[in-house]
Amino acid sequence: MSNKQSFNVCFCFQRKFRLWMAEPPEDIKNLFDLYAENGTMTIDGLQKFLIEFQGESSATKEDAHAIFNNLKHLNIFQRKDLDLDAFFRYLLGDLNPPLSSKVHHDMNSPLAHYFLFTGHNSYLKGNQLSSNSSVRPIINALQQGVRVIELDLWPSSKKNDVKVRHGRTLTSSVDLVKCLRAIKDNAFVASEYPVVITFEDHLPSNLQAIVATMLTETFGDMLYSPHSESLTEFPSPASLKRKILISTKPPKYPESQKPRDQSGSTDHKESEQDDEEDEDKDEENAIPEYKQLIAIHAGKPKRGLDKWHIDPNKVRRLSLSEQQLENETRTRGSDIVRFTQRNLLRVYPKGTRLNSSNYKPMLAWTHGAQMVAFNMQGHGKHLWIMEGMFRANGGCGYVKKPEFLLASPNNEVFDPNASLPVKKTLKVKVYMGDGWRLDFHRTHFDLCSPPDFYVRVGIEGVPRDKTKMLKTEPIEDQWVPVWNKEFTFPLRVPELAVLRVEVNEYDTPARHDFGGQTCLPIRELRTGIRAVPLHSERGQKYRSVRLLMRFELTNEV
Template sequence: MTTKQHFRVCFCFKRIFKLRVPEPPEDIKYQFGKYSENGTMTIDNLQKFLIEVQGEHNASKDSAQAIINSHKHLNLFPRKGLSLEAFFRYLISDNNANPLHRPEQYDMKAPLAHYFLYTGHNSYLTGNQISSDSSVNPIIDALKKGVRVIELDLWPNSNKDDVEVRHGGTLTRPVELIKCLLAIKEHAFEKSEYPVVITFEDHLGPKLQAKVAQMVTKTFRDSLYRHESEYIEEFPSPESLKRKILISTKPPKEYLDDQSSLEREGSQRQEDSEEEKTYQGTGQRELEPNDEVEIHNQEEDEATVVPEYRKIIAIHAGKPKGGLEDCLDLTNKTVRRLSLSEQELESATKTHGTAIVRFTQRNLLRVYPKGMRFDSSNYNPMLGWMHGAQMVAFNMQGYGKFLWIMQGMFRANGGCGYVKKPDFLLRTDRVFDPSVVPLIEKKLKVSVLMGEGWFHDFDRKYFDRFSPPDFFVKVGIAGFPVDEIKYETKAIEDEWRPVWNEEFEFSLRVPELAVLRIEALEYDTAGPAEFAGQTCLPVSELRSGIRAVPLYNKMGDKYAHVKLLMGFEFIRLSMY
């Protein structure tokens, strides 16, 4: 190697590994200047900043002193207050990494139908919908992340003497039902004390239904919730159901009464093209969701009802044989659960939008992915939420923007898996019409100040072999269609700690359903930008002020160090 070549390699090496300490962003300098005296932010100044800028109205002098004490190693005169550097390091630290607030008194005493529930689809699958394994692991992972509705497809095993969980009509490999139930029992309440609903897609005959009833009863014992009456006019509240397990499926009586009813059911299934999916490459057909499709053995056609199985069902599912009007009929005062595919919902909302909203004020609506999503992808959850659908069911084993939005929505309310529906979706005197564009209610200003942490969480050559990364950030709103808009910052070249100092403004007509999407990327001249972190935050619980915002990887796991320093400010329409 020549001397010239040697110096060139050393130069590249230094560019990759050098970590420059940035100056505080301009907005930080401005706030420090406003709330400091002679280069020091005193306890009184800091308390005032916490109240006026950060919106922490209960901030005390003791809390301000605690912040000063935790950063005293950066101060020349620690007893007096914070220097600019110490103030800056506090704002970017984990002590300020709390962009969301939780209301002190979150109402959990309303009926179950008044909440959005964090809902899984085919919760047992480890990967795609065609050939992946069934396992308890994705169920456990979902529960640990706060998912409150777990779906299990029940089928007879090969010997017809036991029950297994698998995606019928596909090449997916099964897992025993009892293993799934035991996993739910062990992990149901690690993340949240609020109830877990298990939805059964039941393809069993009476004998195995009776066996399921015994398994469920023995496994969950006192945790299993049962209604005193089989038919109820209002669902209980999440508060009253803490640490309870609820079973939801279609009661067997409706399809086991007699042979003629079975024949009618079979005819109806043939007519329902949406519920039958042909899976390419398998040569098999699957009778997919809606909780109404059942497979029966001929020798069981004349069986009678299984009372034990009926007794474990806390939430009755069912779709009337008539059209959409019959499904949404409210003359029957007994509450129930209805399931629609994403396509059925989209079609229904075009002609029955307000009727769906009215239906979901008392009843539960579950929406599930269309059968063609072989790769376990997901759909936009907003259409379901804006019509009041409580159970927007998602494939949790993948990733992508819609799953990130789902994760963001359920970061609200402390991540407990239940989010109260907005009041406008619950009004009975004036039912919300999702087709009408409302007026702007408020504006949100978002400042993207700087970022850090990639140097510690990524390999030095991950983004670029010969120079530091060129990061930029996308920010946007997912929500009511007219609220959706996105912006992006400029790319900062060759910086592990980029400083942007850019501000964007969003007009919000339905802030209660808005989710702020944030995605960091690294600019690449040779191809598409590389993913560098993401998060989604429910606007309804977004805290004003300057916040360190932790970022997550594609799978929704938080990075150890990567975060953005951002500013948030809400402006009511009356101020314009």
């Protein structure tokens, strides 16, 4: 090895080694001194820390003992009690997450009382116009916790066969039976709560019979069949564990009129809600064995009635494009909220999103929409917010709606644009970050050139809570950057607010390399000092990259 090569290797090693020994922030040192005795922290001291500082009021000595045992199993320490280094590594490790991993919402209310993690065109691998259809996106979505899968059903060129494809486009097709089998095999990997399959149905009656047979043979007892044609109330997620539900609106054309699936035409979904036929007329053409498998009926009310009409004897699902929802909320916001107290509202991306981009989900959530359908193969901040919302409730894919979006005794209806008082104040302190060196093959940073990281923090929520992203200063040439920066956010509707966190490397004023992101539902945040895992632009969780942050929530009203 030449002298120059030796120098480069040695210099790179020295830079890495020098930065490996991160000093605990001053707050951590002070906390350790507060709860330690004679330089170490006992199980009793750790329990006291969990209760008094971390806000874990029910923490027991057994909980603290379990943390000790896990730290020893991870070879973080082998002594009797914790020293400062072990305490610091505990705070920055997997044993100290910002959210609970357990399902803790009431799961015994009707489906209409929950937000459901919902996919759009769940079979597409890429764009909406020319990408391939496959079972792989369906599997990925289910393994991520998505609970609503959308399949578009079209007649195949083969007799008595059904394909899944984005109709009237250049996308390829995939066999329906393959999609159904993929759903069966992966439906309950991430969550035991029900999976809803929404069909965009373009089939004549003879093919509906074939689909009915496919469904019953594939799912068997997993398939939920309602006891009556029209439910007066949806069942609860708890009562539907490990069940598959079908939701569709059969097409209105007679059996003899076979639909054409031609390339180049616009998506039918944009005009779906302008259909003048009522749902009863539509379902006249559905054969009985297919119709009886529909657990959630979709469509408009009978002719002449307003789309937000509430039938006391029937519940149903209505679908709107993002643009239609935006238009409706301008004048009918309170009607939409009332409708979603008992019925389901599905919102889907407008047809011009050919690149599989997504829209702002908060408008739909604040009006009670349960199924906010997203292109899960996309990426970007709107999808990050969606993923963040559904990290709540143990990531089971069902999040209980706040009480103010449900029926109230005095019939008051929530208005997201109202001038509300500040309810809570969130203080967020960003201490430091670590892990990029261990994940360098995923984050693509040069090991011999430590980045200049900075953090951006902001709120997504109702209009009065939404903030611009605030940021720390860049820390130059550090694999373990320390910022010690605090941010304060007044919140009027914390129940619907999501905290956005993003790390970038400052390169030049025109170029900032991505370093990680996460979104966290604020009503689920565990207070105190927490290790916050970061994710890639595509939403994959990094193995080691995380921030050490402190969260403090105080009541204002």
